[in-house]
Amino acid sequence: MTLLDELSGYEFEDAVASLFRAHGYEDVAVAARVADEGRDVTMRDGETAHVVECKHTDTVSRPVVQKLHSAAATYDHDGPTQGMVVTSGRFTGPAEAYAEGLREAGDPHPVELVDGDDLRELGEAVGMDLYNGRIEIICEETLPVGEPGLALAEVFEDVDDAPPRAALPAPDVEVVYRPVVEVEAVTRATFETSVGVIHRVDRRDRVVVPADDPAATTPATDLLELTGVEPVALEAARGRHDGRIERFDGTEAEYREAAAELLCSALETTVTYTGDNNVTYRRDCRPSPDDVDLQRVRSLYIPRVEAVVTLDEYEHGLAYDAAGSRRVVRRDAVRRCVHCEDGLVPYTYCDNCGSVSCETHTETERLTGEPVCTGCAVTAEFFRDTKYFFDEGNAEAFRREYEAMPFHRKAMENPRLVAAAAAAAVVVAALAVLAVGLV
Ligand SMILES: [Zn+2]
Numbered sequence: 001m002t003l004l005d006e007l008s009g010y011e012f013e014d015a016v017a018s019l020f021r022a023h024g025y026e027d028v029a030v031a032a033r034v035a036d037e038g039r040d041v042t043m044r045d046g047e048t049a050h051v052v053e054c055k056h057t058d059t060v061s062r063p064v065v066q067k068l069h070s071a072a073a074t075y076d077h078d079g080p081t082q083g084m085v086v087t088s089g090r091f092t093g094p095a096e097a098y099a100e101g102l103r104e105a106g107d108p109h110p111v112e113l114v115d116g117d118d119l120r121e122l123g124e125a126v127g128m129d130l131y132n133g134r135i136e137i138i139c140e141e142t143l144p145v146g147e148p149g150l151a152l153a154e155v156f157e158d159v160d161d162a163p164p165r166a167a168l169p170a171p172d173v174e175v176v177y178r179p180v181v182e183v184e185a186v187t188r189a190t191f192e193t194s195v196g197v198i199h200r201v202d203r204r205d206r207v208v209v210p211a212d213d214p215a216a217t218t219p220a221t222d223l224l225e226l227t228g229v230e231p232v233a234l235e236a237a238r239g240r241h242d243g244r245i246e247r248f249d250g251t252e253a254e255y256r257e258a259a260a261e262l263l264c265s266a267l268e269t270t271v272t273y274t275g276d277n278n279v280t281y282r283r284d285c286r287p288s289p290d291d292v293d294l295q296r297v298r299s300l301y302i303p304r305v306e307a308v309v310t311l312d313e314y315e316h317g318l319a320y321d322a323a324g325s326r327r328v329v330r331r332d333a334v335r336r337c338v339h340c341e342d343g344l345v346p347y348t349y350c351d352n353c354g355s356v357s358c359e360t361h362t363e364t365e366r367l368t369g370e371p372v373c374t375g376c377a378v379t380a381e382f383f384r385d386t387k388y389f390f391d392e393g394n395a396e397a398f399r400r401e402y403e404a405m406p407f408h409r410k411a412m413e414n415p416r417l418v419a420a421a422a423a424a425a426v427v428v429a430a431l432a433v434l435a436v437g438l439v
């Protein structure tokens, strides 16, 4: 209740007005009231007019009901007129008794009482959530989470020498259901100057507004490819992948407004045209929110999945927005080098320590021929060249092999030196040929 009290009455009255609009009342209007700091909501249900007093307080007592009864009785309307007091809190016993008394006496202007609990129920019936005194969106649908284990396995396919799908342990999965509002809109705008029409907009778009950020200045275009996927029931999805649900911070009206603004910015363009005087002009053509006709507004959750698999000494994580098998990757800690920031592909898995490394940080284990990362490898010099080993044991085993090698095999252990030697030999031979030629 404290939070409700912190709100301005205006917000509350607007919320009540939208609620009754959603319930099918006609001509719902929030009117200024002179004698009181509050405003009345008036509306019509067929022939019957309703005068609604909004009380955004903990308790509403009898005088409020009494006063509204008089207001309803004197309201200027040809048909029947009733009163209604709506509060985010509750009514006192005498207030309820007074309203009950009017009804029992068959008063022509009965007063209906709607308390906080009733309000919430009325909201839920039309998919609005009265939260902190505002009408919030209730959403029961989410894009499917998909299979996080499969998502990780698919990413590991890009890593050389990685464990096969079946060998990957089940990942730790964390899912957060993040709200978005998707709006379909038709924008029609014509831009005219003295030389005639210079630009025309006539198009249909879909816009996704992340609901936790209604003030976003760029549309979340990457989410559009996800929202094409058929949603599933939130409850069912959470049954399989439990996770936190983030709230819709704004009201539907705010998201509609945000979507229209985003569209206008996205469709803004500069047009160059030549005037009658042969002078070239540039004009900014930006549709106004009035040019945008919002045709369909849909709210849904997009699961943000964080899947982490631990291999030996390393954790490999993948964070993405999911829609079944479709994903928009937000953080990829699989296809990266654990040793440097911006290593180059191919990434290679090191079976010795469980890391993934870039080309620079991957070497070939001299004894087994398998990839090993520079982070865990044991190194030793052979024929003035650095060799990499899984461990001291392998290094020792190779040392024995090396000792037994004939000299030319030992020399092959340093390919650069061999190449340099070969080049030198060619030069010597060429000089010899030259010398012979000179004779
Ligand atoms: Zn690297």
Ligand SMILES: [Zn+2]
Pocket: 350, 351, 352, 353, 354, 355, 372, 373, 374, 375, 376, 377
């Ligand atoms: Zn390693």
